[in-house]
Amino acid sequence: MSKKPSKGGAPALDMTPMVDLAFLLVTFFMLTASFRMAEPVVVDPPSSIGKVDLPDNHILVTVDQDGRAFFGISNSSAKMSALRLMSAKYKVPFTEEQIIKFSGLPSFGVDIKDLPAYIDAKEEARTNFKGQRGVPLDTIIPNNQLKDWIAIGGGEAVKMYQAAKEKAAEAGGEFKAEKPRYAIKSAATTKYIFVKDIIKQFTDLKIYQFNLITSLEGGGTIIEPEK
Amino acid sequence: MAEIAEGGGGHKGGKKRAKKQSTRIDMTPMVDLAFLLLTFFVLTATFSKPKSMELTFPAPPPPDQKIEEVKKGITFLLSKDDRIFYYEGQFRAADDEKGTKTQIAELNFSKDKGGLRKYLLEKNKDMQTKVLALKAKFDNKQLVDTTYKRMVRDAKADKESFTYLIKTDDQATYKNVIDVIDELNYNAVGKYVMVDILKPEMDLVKEKTGTN
Numbered sequence: 001m002s003k004k005p006s007k008g009g010a011p012a013l014d015m016t017p018m019v020d021l022a023f024l025l026v027t028f029f030m031l032t033a034s035f036r037m038a039e040p041v042v043v044d045p046p047s048s049i050g051k052v053d054l055p056d057n058h059i060l061v062t063v064d065q066d067g068r069a070f071f072g073i074s075n076s077s078a079k080m081s082a083l084r085l086m087s088a089k090y091k092v093p094f095t096e097e098q099i100i101k102f103s104g105l106p107s108f109g110v111d112i113k114d115l116p117a118y119i120d121a122k123e124e125a126r127t128n129f130k131g132q133r134g135v136p137l138d139t140i141i142p143n144n145q146l147k148d149w150i151a152i153g154g155g156e157a158v159k160m161y162q163a164a165k166e167k168a169a170e171a172g173g174e175f176k177a178e179k180p181r182y183a184i185k186s187a188a189t190t191k192y193i194f195v196k197d198i199i200k201q202f203t204d205l206k207i208y209q210f211n212l213i214t215s216l217e218g219g220g221t222i223i224e225p226e227k
Numbered sequence: 228m229a230e231i232a233e234g235g236g237g238h239k240g241g242k243k244r245a246k247k248q249s250t251r252i253d254m255t256p257m258v259d260l261a262f263l264l265l266t267f268f269v270l271t272a273t274f275s276k277p278k279s280m281e282l283t284f285p286a287p288p289p290p291d292q293k294i295e296e297v298k299k300g301i302t303f304l305l306s307k308d309d310r311i312f313y314y315e316g317q318f319r320a321a322d323d324e325k326g327t328k329t330q331i332a333e334l335n336f337s338k339d340k341g342g343l344r345k346y347l348l349e350k351n352k353d354m355q356t357k358v359l360a361l362k363a364k365f366d367n368k369q370l371v372d373t374t375y376k377r378m379v380r381d382a383k384a385d386k387e388s389f390t391y392l393i394k395t396d397d398q399a400t401y402k403n404v405i406d407v408i409d410e411l412n413y414n415a416v417g418k419y420v421m422v423d424i425l426k427p428e429m430d431l432v433k434e435k436t437g438t439n
Contacts, residue, residue, distance in 0.1 A: 029265065
Protein backbone atom coordinates (compact mmCIF):
# COMPACT_ATOMS: atom_id res chain seq x y z
CA MET A 1 0.00 0.00 0.00
CA SER A 2 1.25 3.40 -0.77
CA LYS A 3 1.71 5.89 2.04
CA LYS A 4 -1.10 8.15 2.64
CA PRO A 5 -0.28 11.81 2.51
CA SER A 6 -0.23 13.13 6.06
CA LYS A 7 -3.30 14.73 7.29
CA GLY A 8 -3.33 18.40 8.12
CA GLY A 9 -2.79 19.36 11.74
CA ALA A 10 0.10 18.99 14.12
CA PRO A 11 3.15 17.32 12.62
CA ALA A 12 4.27 14.51 14.81
CA LEU A 13 7.82 14.32 16.11
CA ASP A 14 9.12 11.59 18.32
CA MET A 15 10.65 13.35 21.28
CA THR A 16 11.54 10.34 23.36
CA PRO A 17 15.32 10.29 22.60
CA MET A 18 15.59 14.00 23.29
CA VAL A 19 13.81 13.64 26.60
CA ASP A 20 16.05 10.71 27.48
CA LEU A 21 19.11 12.76 26.79
CA ALA A 22 17.82 15.78 28.64
CA PHE A 23 17.10 13.76 31.75
CA LEU A 24 20.41 11.98 31.53
CA LEU A 25 22.18 15.33 31.55
CA VAL A 26 19.98 16.66 34.34
CA THR A 27 20.81 13.62 36.43
CA PHE A 28 24.51 14.01 35.72
CA PHE A 29 24.62 17.67 36.67
CA MET A 30 22.46 17.11 39.74
CA LEU A 31 24.77 14.41 41.02
CA THR A 32 27.99 16.26 40.30
CA ALA A 33 26.83 19.66 41.52
CA SER A 34 27.85 20.51 45.04
CA PHE A 35 25.70 22.99 46.82
CA ARG A 36 27.25 25.58 48.98
CA MET A 37 25.60 27.54 51.71
CA ALA A 38 25.49 31.29 51.48
CA GLU A 39 28.73 32.86 52.60
CA PRO A 40 28.47 35.32 55.50
CA VAL A 41 29.88 38.09 53.32
CA VAL A 42 29.79 38.69 49.62
CA VAL A 43 33.30 39.33 48.42
CA ASP A 44 34.00 40.26 44.85
CA PRO A 45 37.53 39.13 44.04
CA PRO A 46 39.69 40.86 41.42
CA SER A 47 40.28 39.14 38.11
CA SER A 48 43.54 37.57 37.01
CA ILE A 49 44.91 35.38 34.25
CA GLY A 50 45.66 32.67 36.84
CA LYS A 51 44.24 29.40 35.67
CA VAL A 52 44.81 27.24 38.74
CA ASP A 53 41.57 25.92 40.18
CA LEU A 54 40.99 26.46 43.85
CA PRO A 55 41.87 23.11 45.43
CA ASP A 56 38.89 21.28 46.90
CA ASN A 57 40.72 20.69 50.14
CA HIS A 58 41.48 24.14 51.48
CA ILE A 59 41.63 26.38 54.50
CA LEU A 60 40.14 29.68 53.50
CA VAL A 61 40.49 33.12 55.03
CA THR A 62 38.19 35.72 53.54
CA VAL A 63 38.89 39.41 54.04
CA ASP A 64 36.06 41.81 53.37
CA GLN A 65 36.20 45.49 52.53
CA ASP A 66 36.40 46.58 56.15
CA GLY A 67 39.24 44.20 56.91
CA ARG A 68 37.10 41.70 58.79
CA ALA A 69 38.50 38.18 58.61
CA PHE A 70 36.33 35.12 58.05
CA PHE A 71 37.61 31.63 58.53
CA GLY A 72 36.54 28.38 56.91
CA ILE A 73 37.77 24.83 56.36
CA SER A 74 36.48 22.78 53.46
CA ASN A 75 36.98 19.42 55.17
CA SER A 76 34.04 19.05 57.57
CA SER A 77 35.61 16.44 59.84
CA ALA A 78 38.74 18.58 60.23
CA LYS A 79 36.41 21.46 61.01
CA MET A 80 34.70 19.51 63.77
CA SER A 81 37.91 18.45 65.46
CA ALA A 82 39.32 21.97 65.10
CA LEU A 83 36.28 23.33 66.92
CA ARG A 84 36.73 20.76 69.70
CA LEU A 85 40.35 21.80 70.17
CA MET A 86 39.52 25.52 70.03
CA SER A 87 36.70 24.94 72.50
CA ALA A 88 39.14 23.37 74.95
CA LYS A 89 41.74 26.07 74.40
CA TYR A 90 39.41 29.03 74.86
CA LYS A 91 37.21 27.26 77.44
CA VAL A 92 34.02 27.90 75.47
CA PRO A 93 31.76 24.87 75.71
CA PHE A 94 29.91 23.55 72.65
CA THR A 95 27.24 20.88 72.54
CA GLU A 96 27.66 17.91 70.22
CA GLU A 97 24.76 19.22 68.14
CA GLN A 98 26.43 22.58 67.72
CA ILE A 99 29.64 20.93 66.60
CA ILE A 100 27.81 18.92 63.96
CA LYS A 101 25.89 21.96 62.81
CA PHE A 102 29.11 23.95 62.66
CA SER A 103 30.69 21.43 60.29
CA GLY A 104 28.03 22.22 57.72
CA LEU A 105 28.46 25.98 57.90
CA PRO A 106 30.58 27.94 55.45
CA SER A 107 33.13 30.40 56.79
CA PHE A 108 32.34 32.44 59.89
CA GLY A 109 33.55 35.75 61.23
CA VAL A 110 32.80 35.91 64.95
CA ASP A 111 34.66 35.78 68.22
CA ILE A 112 34.70 32.26 69.62
CA LYS A 113 32.66 33.51 72.60
CA ASP A 114 29.83 34.40 70.21
CA LEU A 115 30.19 31.25 68.18
CA PRO A 116 27.60 29.12 70.06
CA ALA A 117 24.98 31.83 69.56
CA TYR A 118 26.03 32.21 65.94
CA ILE A 119 25.66 28.49 65.28
CA ASP A 120 22.22 28.44 66.91
CA ALA A 121 21.02 31.46 64.95
CA LYS A 122 18.74 30.97 61.97
CA GLU A 123 20.34 31.08 58.56
CA GLU A 124 18.78 34.42 57.63
CA ALA A 125 19.87 35.92 60.94
CA ARG A 126 23.49 34.91 60.49
CA THR A 127 24.28 37.44 57.76
CA ASN A 128 23.30 40.28 60.07
CA PHE A 129 24.64 38.70 63.22
CA LYS A 130 25.60 41.61 65.42
CA GLY A 131 28.81 40.09 66.76
CA GLN A 132 30.09 39.57 63.25
CA ARG A 133 33.18 41.70 63.55
CA GLY A 134 35.50 39.18 61.98
CA VAL A 135 37.64 36.60 63.72
CA PRO A 136 39.77 38.61 66.16
CA LEU A 137 43.46 38.89 65.38
CA ASP A 138 44.48 41.49 67.91
CA THR A 139 48.06 41.38 68.96
CA ILE A 140 48.20 44.30 71.39
CA ILE A 141 45.84 42.61 73.82
CA PRO A 142 46.79 39.05 72.91
CA ASN A 143 43.61 37.62 71.43
CA ASN A 144 44.76 36.23 68.14
CA GLN A 145 42.06 33.69 67.51
CA LEU A 146 42.58 33.70 63.75
CA LYS A 147 46.13 32.47 64.15
CA ASP A 148 44.94 29.67 66.42
CA TRP A 149 42.23 28.72 63.97
CA ILE A 150 44.73 28.58 61.14
CA ALA A 151 47.24 26.60 63.18
CA ILE A 152 44.71 24.17 64.65
CA GLY A 153 42.46 23.95 61.59
CA GLY A 154 45.40 23.54 59.24
CA GLY A 155 46.96 20.96 61.53
CA GLU A 156 43.75 18.94 61.68
CA ALA A 157 43.26 19.11 57.90
CA VAL A 158 46.79 17.84 57.36
CA LYS A 159 46.19 15.06 59.92
CA MET A 160 43.02 13.97 58.10
CA TYR A 161 44.92 13.96 54.84
CA GLN A 162 47.73 11.84 56.31
CA ALA A 163 45.26 9.42 57.87
CA ALA A 164 43.41 9.01 54.58
CA LYS A 165 46.70 8.48 52.79
CA GLU A 166 47.83 5.77 55.21
CA LYS A 167 44.48 4.07 54.99
CA ALA A 168 44.66 4.04 51.21
CA ALA A 169 48.21 2.69 51.36
CA GLU A 170 47.08 -0.16 53.64
CA ALA A 171 44.19 -1.02 51.40
CA GLY A 172 46.55 -0.88 48.45
CA GLY A 173 44.26 1.42 46.55
CA GLU A 174 45.18 4.46 44.61
CA PHE A 175 45.26 7.64 46.63
CA LYS A 176 43.75 10.62 44.96
CA ALA A 177 42.99 13.24 47.61
CA GLU A 178 45.04 16.42 47.55
CA LYS A 179 46.98 18.05 50.32
CA PRO A 180 45.17 20.88 52.04
CA ARG A 181 46.13 24.30 50.71
CA TYR A 182 45.78 27.71 52.28
CA ALA A 183 43.67 30.17 50.35
CA ILE A 184 43.00 33.88 50.79
CA LYS A 185 39.99 35.52 49.28
CA SER A 186 39.56 39.24 49.33
CA ALA A 187 37.47 41.91 47.68
CA ALA A 188 39.13 43.87 44.89
CA THR A 189 38.57 47.12 46.75
CA THR A 190 39.99 45.96 50.07
CA LYS A 191 43.03 47.91 51.17
CA TYR A 192 46.11 45.77 50.78
CA ILE A 193 47.27 46.44 54.34
CA PHE A 194 44.34 44.37 55.63
CA VAL A 195 45.35 41.45 53.43
CA LYS A 196 48.92 41.93 54.55
CA ASP A 197 47.84 41.48 58.18
CA ILE A 198 46.26 38.16 57.26
CA ILE A 199 49.29 37.04 55.30
CA LYS A 200 51.40 37.85 58.34
CA GLN A 201 49.36 35.39 60.41
CA PHE A 202 50.26 32.69 57.92
CA THR A 203 53.93 33.56 57.59
CA ASP A 204 54.21 33.69 61.41
CA LEU A 205 53.06 30.07 61.34
CA LYS A 206 55.72 29.28 58.73
CA ILE A 207 53.15 28.85 55.98
CA TYR A 208 54.49 30.54 52.89
CA GLN A 209 52.40 29.21 50.04
CA PHE A 210 48.93 30.46 49.28
CA ASN A 211 46.32 30.44 46.65
CA LEU A 212 44.89 33.90 46.15
CA ILE A 213 41.37 33.53 44.86
CA THR A 214 40.59 35.56 41.78
CA SER A 215 37.90 35.49 39.16
CA LEU A 216 38.84 34.35 35.71
CA GLU A 217 40.01 36.86 33.17
CA GLY A 218 40.62 35.87 29.58
CA GLY A 219 44.07 36.01 28.09
CA GLY A 220 47.22 33.96 27.97
CA THR A 221 50.82 34.76 28.74
CA ILE A 222 53.85 35.52 26.66
CA ILE A 223 54.86 31.86 26.69
CA GLU A 224 51.42 30.44 26.20
CA PRO A 225 49.36 32.97 24.32
CA GLU A 226 45.62 32.77 24.20
CA LYS A 227 44.41 30.48 21.48
CA MET B 228 5.86 20.19 19.02
CA ALA B 229 5.22 16.90 20.64
CA GLU B 230 2.51 14.64 19.43
CA ILE B 231 -0.72 15.87 20.70
CA ALA B 232 -3.29 13.29 21.51
CA GLU B 233 -6.02 13.71 19.08
CA GLY B 234 -9.37 12.39 20.11
CA GLY B 235 -11.48 10.49 17.68
CA GLY B 236 -12.29 12.78 14.82
CA GLY B 237 -15.57 12.92 13.10
CA HIS B 238 -16.33 9.55 11.66
CA LYS B 239 -17.99 9.12 8.40
CA GLY B 240 -21.38 7.72 8.54
CA GLY B 241 -23.55 7.38 11.49
CA LYS B 242 -22.01 4.27 12.95
CA LYS B 243 -21.23 4.86 16.55
CA ARG B 244 -18.15 3.13 17.86
CA ALA B 245 -16.49 3.20 21.22
CA LYS B 246 -13.96 6.02 21.07
CA LYS B 247 -10.41 4.73 20.70
CA GLN B 248 -8.54 6.06 23.70
CA SER B 249 -5.13 7.37 22.67
CA THR B 250 -2.24 6.22 24.84
CA ARG B 251 0.01 9.04 23.74
CA ILE B 252 0.99 11.56 26.40
CA ASP B 253 1.80 15.14 25.70
CA MET B 254 5.44 15.41 26.67
CA THR B 255 5.93 19.12 26.10
CA PRO B 256 5.71 20.24 29.75
CA MET B 257 8.07 17.48 30.82
CA VAL B 258 10.59 18.45 28.19
CA ASP B 259 10.27 22.08 29.21
CA LEU B 260 11.00 21.20 32.80
CA ALA B 261 13.88 18.92 31.90
CA PHE B 262 15.58 21.62 29.86
CA LEU B 263 14.92 24.24 32.48
CA LEU B 264 16.67 22.09 35.07
CA LEU B 265 19.39 21.27 32.62
CA THR B 266 20.08 24.93 31.93
CA PHE B 267 20.13 25.71 35.63
CA PHE B 268 22.61 22.98 36.48
CA VAL B 269 24.84 23.71 33.52
CA LEU B 270 25.08 27.38 34.42
CA THR B 271 25.63 26.91 38.14
CA ALA B 272 28.07 24.05 37.71
CA THR B 273 30.35 25.88 35.30
CA PHE B 274 30.69 29.08 37.25
CA SER B 275 30.95 27.76 40.77
CA LYS B 276 34.63 26.85 40.68
CA PRO B 277 36.75 29.86 41.52
CA LYS B 278 40.18 30.27 40.00
CA SER B 279 43.20 31.13 42.02
CA MET B 280 46.72 32.37 41.70
CA GLU B 281 49.51 30.61 43.52
CA LEU B 282 51.89 32.78 45.42
CA THR B 283 54.87 31.96 47.59
CA PHE B 284 56.16 34.35 50.16
CA PRO B 285 59.78 34.29 51.21
CA ALA B 286 60.62 32.83 54.57
CA PRO B 287 62.20 35.44 56.82
CA PRO B 288 65.99 34.99 56.88
CA PRO B 289 67.60 33.87 60.12
CA PRO B 290 68.38 36.94 62.25
CA ASP B 291 72.14 36.46 62.19
CA GLN B 292 72.31 36.23 58.40
CA LYS B 293 73.13 39.38 56.50
CA ILE B 294 70.41 40.25 54.05
CA GLU B 295 71.73 40.08 50.53
CA GLU B 296 71.15 43.24 48.61
CA VAL B 297 69.19 43.04 45.43
CA LYS B 298 71.59 44.13 42.70
CA LYS B 299 69.35 44.36 39.70
CA GLY B 300 66.04 45.38 41.06
CA ILE B 301 62.99 47.27 39.94
CA THR B 302 60.71 48.50 42.65
CA PHE B 303 57.02 49.17 42.13
CA LEU B 304 55.31 51.44 44.58
CA LEU B 305 51.55 51.20 44.67
CA SER B 306 49.41 53.99 45.99
CA LYS B 307 45.83 55.20 46.11
CA ASP B 308 43.59 55.78 43.08
CA ASP B 309 45.28 52.89 41.23
CA ARG B 310 48.49 54.85 40.80
CA ILE B 311 51.74 53.01 40.37
CA PHE B 312 55.29 54.34 40.53
CA TYR B 313 58.61 52.67 39.96
CA TYR B 314 62.33 53.15 40.23
CA GLU B 315 65.24 51.01 39.18
CA GLY B 316 68.19 49.89 41.23
CA GLN B 317 69.04 50.76 44.80
CA PHE B 318 67.18 53.39 46.73
CA ARG B 319 69.23 56.52 47.42
CA ALA B 320 67.88 59.14 49.73
CA ALA B 321 70.43 61.65 48.42
CA ASP B 322 73.18 61.95 45.82
CA ASP B 323 76.24 59.91 46.68
CA GLU B 324 79.34 58.53 44.91
CA LYS B 325 77.41 55.62 43.42
CA GLY B 326 74.64 57.58 41.79
CA THR B 327 72.07 60.27 42.04
CA LYS B 328 69.06 60.59 44.29
CA THR B 329 66.28 58.16 43.45
CA GLN B 330 63.50 59.58 41.35
CA ILE B 331 60.25 57.76 40.91
CA ALA B 332 58.34 57.69 37.64
CA GLU B 333 54.71 56.87 37.08
CA LEU B 334 53.19 54.00 35.15
CA ASN B 335 49.61 52.94 34.66
CA PHE B 336 47.72 49.68 34.45
CA SER B 337 46.84 50.00 30.77
CA LYS B 338 48.19 47.85 27.97
CA ASP B 339 49.10 50.92 25.90
CA LYS B 340 52.12 53.18 25.88
CA GLY B 341 53.23 54.18 29.35
CA GLY B 342 51.54 51.10 30.72
CA LEU B 343 52.96 48.43 32.94
CA ARG B 344 52.75 45.75 30.26
CA LYS B 345 54.81 47.68 27.71
CA TYR B 346 57.35 48.55 30.36
CA LEU B 347 57.79 44.93 31.43
CA LEU B 348 57.95 43.75 27.83
CA GLU B 349 60.90 46.01 27.30
CA LYS B 350 62.67 45.26 30.58
CA ASN B 351 62.25 41.56 30.33
CA LYS B 352 63.06 41.20 26.67
CA ASP B 353 66.21 39.07 26.96
CA MET B 354 64.59 36.49 29.13
CA GLN B 355 61.47 36.40 27.04
CA THR B 356 63.49 35.77 23.90
CA LYS B 357 65.19 32.87 25.64
CA VAL B 358 61.93 31.44 26.91
CA LEU B 359 60.23 31.86 23.56
CA ALA B 360 63.14 30.12 21.83
CA LEU B 361 62.72 27.22 24.23
CA LYS B 362 59.02 27.20 23.55
CA ALA B 363 59.67 27.04 19.79
CA LYS B 364 62.02 24.11 20.30
CA PHE B 365 59.44 22.37 22.44
CA ASP B 366 56.76 22.92 19.82
CA ASN B 367 59.06 21.38 17.19
CA LYS B 368 59.45 18.36 19.45
CA GLN B 369 63.16 18.96 19.94
CA LEU B 370 62.71 19.00 23.68
CA VAL B 371 60.81 16.66 25.96
CA ASP B 372 58.25 17.93 28.41
CA THR B 373 60.29 17.70 31.61
CA THR B 374 63.43 19.16 30.07
CA TYR B 375 61.44 22.05 28.67
CA LYS B 376 59.87 22.83 32.03
CA ARG B 377 63.23 22.68 33.78
CA MET B 378 64.88 24.90 31.19
CA VAL B 379 62.10 27.46 31.41
CA ARG B 380 62.47 27.47 35.16
CA ASP B 381 66.23 27.94 34.86
CA ALA B 382 65.81 30.70 32.31
CA LYS B 383 63.39 32.48 34.62
CA ALA B 384 65.82 32.22 37.52
CA ASP B 385 68.53 33.90 35.46
CA LYS B 386 70.86 35.93 37.69
CA GLU B 387 71.11 38.69 35.12
CA SER B 388 67.39 39.31 34.93
CA PHE B 389 65.64 41.87 37.07
CA THR B 390 64.12 41.14 40.43
CA TYR B 391 60.83 42.94 40.90
CA LEU B 392 59.90 44.28 44.29
CA ILE B 393 56.30 45.17 45.00
CA LYS B 394 55.67 47.65 47.77
CA THR B 395 52.42 49.23 48.78
CA ASP B 396 51.48 52.20 50.88
CA ASP B 397 48.48 52.14 53.18
CA GLN B 398 46.08 53.29 50.47
CA ALA B 399 46.74 50.71 47.75
CA THR B 400 44.02 48.16 47.15
CA TYR B 401 44.23 44.40 46.87
CA LYS B 402 43.23 44.67 43.22
CA ASN B 403 46.34 46.75 42.43
CA VAL B 404 48.60 44.13 43.95
CA ILE B 405 46.88 41.32 42.04
CA ASP B 406 47.09 43.34 38.83
CA VAL B 407 50.82 43.87 39.20
CA ILE B 408 51.45 40.19 39.94
CA ASP B 409 49.22 39.36 37.00
CA GLU B 410 51.26 41.51 34.65
CA LEU B 411 54.47 39.94 35.95
CA ASN B 412 53.01 36.49 35.33
CA TYR B 413 51.88 37.57 31.89
CA ASN B 414 55.39 38.61 31.01
CA ALA B 415 56.89 35.38 32.34
CA VAL B 416 58.82 37.15 35.08
CA GLY B 417 60.46 34.63 37.35
CA LYS B 418 61.54 36.69 40.32
CA TYR B 419 59.24 38.96 42.23
CA VAL B 420 58.61 39.54 45.88
CA MET B 421 56.31 41.51 48.14
CA VAL B 422 58.26 43.78 50.46
CA ASP B 423 57.35 46.32 53.12
CA ILE B 424 57.61 49.93 52.03
CA LEU B 425 60.32 52.13 53.53
CA LYS B 426 59.66 55.53 55.04
CA PRO B 427 61.69 57.54 52.45
CA GLU B 428 59.95 55.70 49.62
CA MET B 429 56.62 56.50 51.12
CA ASP B 430 57.60 60.18 51.33
CA LEU B 431 58.45 60.17 47.62
CA VAL B 432 55.07 58.67 46.78
CA LYS B 433 53.33 61.21 48.99
CA GLU B 434 55.14 64.00 47.19
CA LYS B 435 53.72 62.71 43.90
CA THR B 436 50.20 62.01 45.08
CA GLY B 437 50.09 65.20 47.08
CA THR B 438 48.68 63.84 50.31
CA ASN B 439 49.93 63.55 53.82
